[in-house]
Amino acid sequence: xxxxxxxxxxxxxxxxxxxxxxxxxxxRPEVKEKVLAVxxxxxxxxxxxxxxxxxxxxxxxGLIVADIQNPFFASxxxxxxxxxxxxxYSVILCNSDENPDKEKQYLELMQDxxxxxxxxxxxxxxxxxxxxxxxxNGPLVIIDRKVSNTNVDSVVINNxxxxxxxxxxxxxxxYQRIAGIFGARSxxxxxxxxxxxxxxxxAGLTPDENLIIEVPAREDGGHAAMTGLLQLPNPPxxxxxxxxxxxxxxxxxxxxxxxxxxxxxxxxxFDESPWTPxxxxxxxxxxxxxxxxxxxxxxxxxxxxxxPQRPPxxxxxxxxxxxxxxxxxxx
Amino acid sequence: xxxxxxxxxxxxxxxxxxxxxxxxxxxRPEVKEKVLAVxxxxxxxxxxxxxxxxxxxxxxxGLIVADIQNPFFASxxxxxxxxxxxxxYSVILCNSDENPDKEKQYLELMQDxxxxxxxxxxxxxxxxxxxxxxxxNGPLVIIDRKVSNTNVDSVVINNxxxxxxxxxxxxxxxYQRIAGIFGARSxxxxxxxxxxxxxxxxAGLTPDENLIIEVPAREDGGHAAMTGLLQLPNPPxxxxxxxxxxxxxxxxxxxxxxxxxxxxxxxxxFDESPWTPxxxxxxxxxxxxxxxxxxxxxxxxxxxxxxPQRPPxxxxxxxxxxxxxxxxxxx
DNA sequence: ATGAAAAATGTAATCGATTACATTTTTCAT
DNA sequence: ATGAAAAATGTAATCGATTACATTTTTCAT
Numbered sequence: 115x116x117x118x119x120x121x122x123x124x125x126x127x128x129x130x131x132x133x134x135x136x137x138x139x140x141x142r143p144e145v146k147e148k149v150l151a152v153x154x155x156x157x158x159x160x161x162x163x164x165x166x167x168x169x170x171x172x173x174x175x176g177l178i179v180a181d182i183q184n185p186f187f188a189s190x191x192x193x194x195x196x197x198x199x200x201x202x203y204s205v206i207l208c209n210s211d212e213n214p215d216k217e218k219q220y221l222e223l224m225q226d227x228x229x230x231x232x233x234x235x236x237x238x239x240x241x242x243x244x245x246x247x248x249x250x251n252g253p254l255v256i257i258d259r260k261v262s263n264t265n266v267d268s269v270v271i272n273n274x275x276x277x278x279x280x281x282x283x284x285x286x287x288x289y290q291r292i293a294g295i296f297g298a299r300s301x302x303x304x305x306x307x308x309x310x311x312x313x314x315x316x317a318g319l320t321p322d323e324n325l326i327i328e329v330p331a332r333e334d335g336g337h338a339a340m341t342g343l344l345q346l347p348n349p350p351x352x353x354x355x356x357x358x359x360x361x362x363x364x365x366x367x368x369x370x371x372x373x374x375x376x377x378x379x380x381x382x383x384f385d386e387s388p389w390t391p392x393x394x395x396x397x398x399x400x401x402x403x404x405x406x407x408x409x410x411x412x413x414x415x416x417x418x419x420x421x422p423q424r425p426p427x428x429x430x431x432x433x434x435x436x437x438x439x440x441x442x443x444x445x
Numbered sequence: 446x447x448x449x450x451x452x453x454x455x456x457x458x459x460x461x462x463x464x465x466x467x468x469x470x471x472x473r474p475e476v477k478e479k480v481l482a483v484x485x486x487x488x489x490x491x492x493x494x495x496x497x498x499x500x501x502x503x504x505x506x507g508l509i510v511a512d513i514q515n516p517f518f519a520s521x522x523x524x525x526x527x528x529x530x531x532x533x534y535s536v537i538l539c540n541s542d543e544n545p546d547k548e549k550q551y552l553e554l555m556q557d558x559x560x561x562x563x564x565x566x567x568x569x570x571x572x573x574x575x576x577x578x579x580x581x582n583g584p585l586v587i588i589d590r591k592v593s594n595t596n597v598d599s600v601v602i603n604n605x606x607x608x609x610x611x612x613x614x615x616x617x618x619x620y621q622r623i624a625g626i627f628g629a630r631s632x633x634x635x636x637x638x639x640x641x642x643x644x645x646x647x648a649g650l651t652p653d654e655n656l657i658i659e660v661p662a663r664e665d666g667g668h669a670a671m672t673g674l675l676q677l678p679n680p681p682x683x684x685x686x687x688x689x690x691x692x693x694x695x696x697x698x699x700x701x702x703x704x705x706x707x708x709x710x711x712x713x714x715f716d717e718s719p720w721t722p723x724x725x726x727x728x729x730x731x732x733x734x735x736x737x738x739x740x741x742x743x744x745x746x747x748x749x750x751x752x753p754q755r756p757p758x759x760x761x762x763x764x765x766x767x768x769x770x771x772x773x774x775x776x
Numbered sequence: 777a778t779g780a781a782a783a784a785t786g787t788a789a790t791c792g793a794t795t796a797c798a799t800t801t802t803t804c805a806t
Numbered sequence: 807a808t809g810a811a812a813a814a815t816g817t818a819a820t821c822g823a824t825t826a827c828a829t830t831t832t833t834c835a836t
């Protein structure tokens with residue numbers, strides 16, 4: 115079943131069938147109707163490889179994230195797929211594992227696949243040293259991490275403000291020896307750290323530098339950092355972690371040592387996770403708008419695909435503070 | 446940059462270059478070496494659309510799951526993507542939402558995309574009424590749910606045995622009024638239900654039918670079912686839920702009513718979730734080998750792609766009982 | 777009614793690989 | 807050394823759409 119069959123059955127040329135199907139050129143209404151009827155009757159759908167070969171584009175978009183098992187990315191991915199589906203595009207999923215080599219390999223793969231566009235959560239290395247030419251390779255939207263070059267579409271959150279809000283919440287509840295466990299070597303971690311300091315500054319206070327820890331943003335990193343903090347001669351009376359993975363590890367360390375929350379130590383974190391409302395006390399979190407990030411990125415990508423000349427936009431989304439019981443009940 | 450350029454630069458024909466690259470036909474070693482050197486020097490990579498158009502296959506596989514936000518599928522997906530990457534294939538991700546129409550649409554999409562193969566977690570409707578011709582459309586591996594027609598590759602777990610093991614564990618701890626919340630209208634839910642009954646039978650007991658509930662396997666279903674159970678004049682002294690989503694809802698209902706676990710009610714479930722080790726008491730679970738399911742399915746798919754004549758296999762993987770504190774500490 | 781401009785449609789080239797078939801080269805038994 | 811068989815290689819067709827360019831038809835001002 116190919117376009118030639120439809121053309122013959124409709125009594126027009128293949129070019130006209132193609133024009134009807136693409137919808138980009140005028141065709142007389144009666145001809146259009148006839149062709150569409152035949153297409154439907156014969157249950158024809160165009161060969162994507164042929165279309166792609168000739169027109170040098172596909173209806174696939176690439177989504178490159180660190181790890182789909184991270185609920186943050188799963189939610190982003192879900193949103194991207196929903197948007198893609200509405201546009202009749204399919205999404206090719208890639209896990210970079212924060213590994214710049216894998217990331218590069220996948221970016222090349224997308225090139226080979228002729229992807230219509232890419233949504234990328236860049237590795238720290240790429241974000242810090244963003245190549246202008248990457249964006250000129252085709253439609254691209256950056257998510258989650260600010261890149262050094264701002265001349266590219268991106269969707270990020272207001273890390274600094276969100277961290278400040280969360281820290282302020284703790285300070286307001288009377289905690290002052292607040293420890294901070296931040297993801298090391300990432301723009302995101304740095305911004306959240308800055309927000310943390312900024313909240314202290316606003317309160318006329320200075321955090322204890324011994325309680326500020328930067329570790330790789332993985333579960334075991336959070337666990338090790340928290341274990342270390344609890345062993346300090348003068349341990350903190352509260353902790354903030356800068357990601358869901360770090361929080362999981364840190365909270366596990368707290369549970370290992372049977373430290374009472376919030377009486378002995380208050381706890382709060384970035385990222386809503388399936389477990390944060392389940393523990394007792396339930397954990398106070400800053401919830402990132404994960405679905406909205408994916409959705410916005412998807413929509414921006416399709417706008418850029420439709421109009422490559424469109425000036426790049428940076429969208430900053432806000433986080434929500436979900437107050438639960440892990441930081442006490444005052445004031 | 447196309448094959449013709451490589452052919453000219455290597456002093457051979459395009460056919461020979463193609464043969465070198467596909468590796469499927471003999472080429473004299475010195476010619477092969479020369480061609481590979483030129484390919485490398487010119488950083489050539491073949492146009493996938495052209496290859497796909499002519500050879501009627503691609504290096505993409507489709508993965509159709511209910512929802513990537515479900516950690517079960519996220520883990521399966523991760524495994525599939527890892528295997529695909531090793532074979533230099535990319536994976537197209539689709540969320541069916543348990544909706545047979547969406548599922549059908551995606552299956553057609555995979556056809557249009559000329560996917561080299563499909564890994565499918567079928568909707569209940571499809572699983573119960575499996576079309577033989579689906580499998581003849583190309584390489585296909587079914588996961589998670591047994592399908593009515595066994596003449597297709599599949600990877601499932603031993604639901605019956607796992608449910609029996611979990612129920613037995615509870616009975617052994619002295620609980621007898623055990624409630625069961627099972628996913629409605631799914632083969633998986635039914636098998637787990639059967640295993641539940643089977644454990645009772647082995648113990649010479651009969652479960653109270655009023656405590657057996659079947660609901661749609663979603664968070665709100667679990668919450669509603671558990672809320673109802675707790676309001677019974679003669680409530681259960683233990684509950685088992687048949688999936689992670691149901692468990693989340695059910696446990697939330699238990700927390701809403703401040704019911705003590707395990708003293709007032711014991712709790713255990715299918716599926717390891719991020720929160721199950723985090724609560725106090727931590728939740729006893731049957732852990733499905735999620736990564737292994739995806740990995741096995743991926744490997745089976747590539748074997749079938751390599752050899753379409755291979756007789757179909759059904760692989761059954763075992764679950765692991767992770768005993769924590771939610772079912773008491775006896776015996 | 778007429779002719780120029782615009783719209784609709786058709787013809788045939790094209791995208792870049794693979795592969796059927798043809799030809800040349802090599803191998804090997806005699 | 808010779809000829810048949812096998813291996814290596816080349817030529818050109820092919821996959822099925824889109825699109826540049828050509829042609830035909832329609833519109834519309836006069």
